[in-house]
Amino acid sequence: MMKYSGQTRVLVAVDCIIFGFDGENFKLLLIQRGFAPQKQKWSLMGGFIQPTESLEVGAQRVLKQLTGLEGVYLEQIPAFSEPNRDPVERTIAVPYFALIDIQKYEAQLSTEYHAEWFLLTEMPNLIFDHQRMVEMAKMRLRYKAALHPILFELLPEKFTLPKLQTLYEKLYETTFDKRNFSRKVLSTGLLVRQEEKDKESSRKGAFYYKLDKEKYYDNFEAFLKFIPNPEKFLI
Amino acid sequence: MMKYSGQTRVLVAVDCIIFGFDGENFKLLLIQRGFAPQKQKWSLMGGFIQPTESLEVGAQRVLKQLTGLEGVYLEQIPAFSEPNRDPVERTIAVPYFALIDIQKYEAQLSTEYHAEWFLLTEMPNLIFDHQRMVEMAKMRLRYKAALHPILFELLPEKFTLPKLQTLYEKLYETTFDKRNFSRKVLSTGLLVRQEEKDKESSRKGAFYYKLDKEKYYDNFEAFLKFIPNPEKFLI
DNA sequence: CCAAAAGTGTTCACGATACACCCATGT
DNA sequence: ACATGGGTGTATCGTGAACACTTTTGG
Numbered sequence: 001m002m003k004y005s006g007q008t009r010v011l012v013a014v015d016c017i018i019f020g021f022d023g024e025n026f027k028l029l030l031i032q033r034g035f036a037p038q039k040q041k042w043s044l045m046g047g048f049i050q051p052t053e054s055l056e057v058g059a060q061r062v063l064k065q066l067t068g069l070e071g072v073y074l075e076q077i078p079a080f081s082e083p084n085r086d087p088v089e090r091t092i093a094v095p096y097f098a099l100i101d102i103q104k105y106e107a108q109l110s111t112e113y114h115a116e117w118f119l120l121t122e123m124p125n126l127i128f129d130h131q132r133m134v135e136m137a138k139m140r141l142r143y144k145a146a147l148h149p150i151l152f153e154l155l156p157e158k159f160t161l162p163k164l165q166t167l168y169e170k171l172y173e174t175t176f177d178k179r180n181f182s183r184k185v186l187s188t189g190l191l192v193r194q195e196e197k198d199k200e201s202s203r204k205g206a207f208y209y210k211l212d213k214e215k216y217y218d219n220f221e222a223f224l225k226f227i228p229n230p231e232k233f234l235i
Numbered sequence: 236m237m238k239y240s241g242q243t244r245v246l247v248a249v250d251c252i253i254f255g256f257d258g259e260n261f262k263l264l265l266i267q268r269g270f271a272p273q274k275q276k277w278s279l280m281g282g283f284i285q286p287t288e289s290l291e292v293g294a295q296r297v298l299k300q301l302t303g304l305e306g307v308y309l310e311q312i313p314a315f316s317e318p319n320r321d322p323v324e325r326t327i328a329v330p331y332f333a334l335i336d337i338q339k340y341e342a343q344l345s346t347e348y349h350a351e352w353f354l355l356t357e358m359p360n361l362i363f364d365h366q367r368m369v370e371m372a373k374m375r376l377r378y379k380a381a382l383h384p385i386l387f388e389l390l391p392e393k394f395t396l397p398k399l400q401t402l403y404e405k406l407y408e409t410t411f412d413k414r415n416f417s418r419k420v421l422s423t424g425l426l427v428r429q430e431e432k433d434k435e436s437s438r439k440g441a442f443y444y445k446l447d448k449e450k451y452y453d454n455f456e457a458f459l460k461f462i463p464n465p466e467k468f469l470i
Numbered sequence: 471c472c473a474a475a476a477g478t479g480t481t482c483a484c485g486a487t488a489c490a491c492c493c494a495t496g497t
Numbered sequence: 498a499c500a501t502g503g504g505t506g507t508a509t510c511g512t513g514a515a516c517a518c519t520t521t522t523g524g
Contacts, residue, residue, distance in 0.1 A: 002323050002324070003323065003324045004246060004283070004323055004324055004326075007246055007283045008283075008284075008285070008286050009244030009245055009246055010244055010245070010247055010284070011239060011242055011244055012245055012247065012327055048239070048242045048243075049243075049245070049316070049327075050243070051243050051318065051325065052318050053318065054316040054317050054318065055314055055316040055327070056316070076313045076314065078311040079290055079311065079314065079329060081284070081289040081290040081291070082289050083286065083287050083288065083289065088237050088238065088239060089237070089238045089239055090286065091239075092247055092284075092290070094314060160503090161503085161504090162502080162503075177487075177488075177489085178503085178504085178505095179488090179489085179490095179504085179505070179506080180486075180487065180488085182504080182505085183505090183506095184486090197503095199495090199496095201502080202494090202495085202501065202502040202503065203494070203495040203496050203497085203500085203501060203502070203503095204493070204494040204495055204496095204501080204502060204503050204504085205494080205495080205502095205503080206502080206503060206504085207503085207504090395476090396476085396477090397475080397476075412514075412515070412516080413476085413477085413478095414477085414478070414479080414515090414516085414517095415513075415514065415515085417477080417478085418478090418479095419513090432476095434522095434523095436475080437474065437475040437476065437521090437522090438473085438474065438475070438476095438521065438522040438523045438524085439474080439475060439476050439477085439520070439521040439522060439523095440475090440476080440521080440522080441475080441476060441477090442476085442477090
């Protein structure tokens with residue numbers, strides 16, 4: 001097979017910034033790196049791109065290895081390509097942020113990678129430029145979620161409005177008026193109220209809601225703002 | 236030097252989707268590919284990433300080679316990484332869209348690449364998946380420009396409000412009310428009216444405006460909507 | 471004097487915000 | 498009975514959209 005001559009080939013890695021939400025706080029799934037350099041240090045889950053897979057497929061593979069989950073919400077963020085970002089060998093990293101339902105995950109946790117959930121606010125130091133990747137991912141998530149209904153990916157199938165509101169409040173480090181919030185969310189018609197209530201976090205109990213899957217997928221890329229004044233939060 | 240073992244290295248290319256605006260229509264700067272395969276076919280300007288440069292730097296280098304311009308507005312869009320997208324050898328392409336002032340360019344055009352401006356609506360067929368890259372870039376540009384004041388990058392230093400409006404109208408393939416448009420644009424305080432008028436395109440003449448550079452750079456990433464109902468245009 | 475494009479103000483409607491009370495229940 | 502969190506309605510304000518006439522001047 002013919003090749004392009006005189007050009008340098010480089011390693012390409014996908015690194016996953018895996019977000020979860022435990023009902024109270026944002027979490028990040030990190031692993032303890034199992035190989036040199038920086039063995040034992042905390043790191044994002046990642047892997048080198050294989051000859052037969054695209055970046056997207058590679059990221060899904062890496063996620064499946066760690067969490068057992070497939071079809072996870074993934075979004076590419078701009079590549080990290082400083083020539084010396086990896087001290088071993090030049091590696092271009094294409095980060096993906098992933099939104100997963102922390103409950104689905106728990107059962108499947110592989111012990112192979114020494115993975116652990118950290119509160120986003122209490123992250124350990126990470127190797128290389130992974131810290132910066134997390135920062136970028138957080139910014140991107142804030143941006144995207146201000147305009148599109150993607151945070152549902154972090155919630156279990158059934159969730160309550162107060163939980164949904166907490167989710168948004170934690171991401172934007174603010175509080176919202178619950179009357180306005182519920183009106184805005186319900187007006188999208190994306191949510192279906194269930195008979196059942198969640199009695200865990202209050203005496204009265206809060207109704208569970210499920211997504212109207214059809215409307216949800218139709219509106220996935222739609223422009224739905226759940227938070228007031230999004231411009232305040234967008235960079 | 237130590238290396239990661241057992242992994243495949245790949246070529247990484249940057250490809251530039253170069254947009255211009257001639258005062259009436261969007262244009263795209265394409266080159267006639269000078270090497271096999273698909274020699275002579277129209278293509279985006281691109282290049283392989285070099286050992287000492289980041290992707291961003293590589294894209295700027297490629298742009299400079301073709302146009303002579305430096306410090307051009309560039310934005311990365313998600314990588315194209317299908318294993319067989321380049322028939323010669325696996326290459327991951329990281330596309331950047333560039334917004335340039337078509338007037339600054341014209342003098343500097345290198346003849347080396349057989350470059351030519353095409354109307355965006357009358358593009359020839361492009362090699363590989365470059366067509367799809369242009370589509371993606373167009374979508375991204377529409378998205379970004381609906382929320383942030385980036386289209387000024389396409390205009391010369393002095394421009395008139397009617398030209399600015401035409402620019403937006405062409406991108407969104409619609410028309411806007413000029414009273415609302417000018418009010419909205421001027422209310423940002425980003426524009427400074429000049430004494431001079433452009434008498435080219437009307438008898439009465441239209442005032443030239445310049446950007447207030449300081450405010451512009453402050454608001455570069457700010458949330459400024461110049462078009463009504465942006466949600467209608469965002470995917 | 472006429473054609474062609476530039477420039478400008480007001481009204482209206484809707485969406486966004488602010489705000490406070492009652493409800494259900496477990497202890 | 499009371500403490501705790503859940504749920505709901507209304508009044509007001511401000512932003513965004515619709516809309517039409519006057520101005521300038523080259524021919």
